[in-house]
Amino acid sequence: MDIKRARVLVVEDEKIMSTFIMGNLRRLGILDLFAVENGAVALREVPTIKPDLILTDVHMQPMGGIEFVRKLRASAHSQLANIPVIFLSADSSASTVGEALPLGVAGYLVKPPNLTALNTKIELALNPPAAPKAR
Amino acid sequence: MSSPSPTYLDTHLALEQIGDTDAMNGMLAMLQESLTRDIPLVAQLLGNGQIVEANRVLHALKGFVPIFCVESLCAHVVQVEAQSKDSQSTTIGAAYAALKPELEGLLEEVNAHLQQVDSGV
Numbered sequence: 001m002d003i004k005r006a007r008v009l010v011v012e013d014e015k016i017m018s019t020f021i022m023g024n025l026r027r028l029g030i031l032d033l034f035a036v037e038n039g040a041v042a043l044r045e046v047p048t049i050k051p052d053l054i055l056t057d058v059h060m061q062p063m064g065g066i067e068f069v070r071k072l073r074a075s076a077h078s079q080l081a082n083i084p085v086i087f088l089s090a091d092s093s094a095s096t097v098g099e100a101l102p103l104g105v106a107g108y109l110v111k112p113p114n115l116t117a118l119n120t121k122i123e124l125a126l127n128p129p130a131a132p133k134a135r
Numbered sequence: 136m137s138s139p140s141p142t143y144l145d146t147h148l149a150l151e152q153i154g155d156t157d158a159m160n161g162m163l164a165m166l167q168e169s170l171t172r173d174i175p176l177v178a179q180l181l182g183n184g185q186i187v188e189a190n191r192v193l194h195a196l197k198g199f200v201p202i203f204c205v206e207s208l209c210a211h212v213v214q215v216e217a218q219s220k221d222s223q224s225t226t227i228g229a230a231y232a233a234l235k236p237e238l239e240g241l242l243e244e245v246n247a248h249l250q251q252v253d254s255g256v
Contacts, residue, residue, distance in 0.1 A: 014199065015165055016202075019161070019162055019165065020153065020162065023153060023162075024154070027154050089198075111198040111199070111201075112152065112198065
């Protein structure tokens with residue numbers, strides 16, 4: 001998928017960071033953008049927005065990114081449950097990364113993400129390498 | 136007379152990361168608002184022993200200061216934020232007391248930059 005055609009949802013409670021991420025997504029040519037302020041709102045809005053990709057913060061109130069993605073993955077609708085997710089966090093502790101990675105995430109970027117890293121992770125999330133065929 | 140070079144604010148770095156001057160100035164106005172609110176708020180929270188709440192504010196700060204600030208200030212914020220995760224209130228209070236003047240210095244530099252923008256300099 002051409003990343004410029006992707007619909008992206010940003011879940012971020014910090015206004016400065018949300019503005020920064022949205023601006024950098026526009027710099028990458030991604031213009032179909034939505035932003036919400038926490039995991040609870042994201043969970044409610046995802047079925048309507050139907051994003052191709054979600055970028056989410058980890059620590060938010062009342063629902064953080066880990067709980068949001070856990071609930072998303074448990075959705076009965078496989079199309080929603082399998083939306084690629086990239087975590088963006090200022091928290092690079094092993095415990096938080098260790099909680100996030102088993103949720104089938106496409107990436108974990110430390111804030112503030114640079115443009116090149118963001119581009120690479122988004123390309124990979126939307127165009128994952130094909131799994132090797134089982135023999 | 137020209138103003139002295141900023142100590143904490145790095146507008147070249149910010150511009151590189153944000154992409155254009157108008158967007159950078161808009162985000163600096165947000166930073167101004169955030170620092171004006173949060174510098175005293177963290178002191179107040181720590182004074183009340185509300186370390187978890189203070190950590191939440193410092194954690195947000197840790198995420199966005201690298202967009203705008205010199206590395207030494209970013210490193211100091213990282214250090215104090217880490218201390219606020221598991222320190223006693225007296226220890227973190229002293230650590231924040233050392234960081235606070237630097238954040239206030241950053242706010243002064245942001246104010247000065249935005250005043251220059253407003254006056255068309």
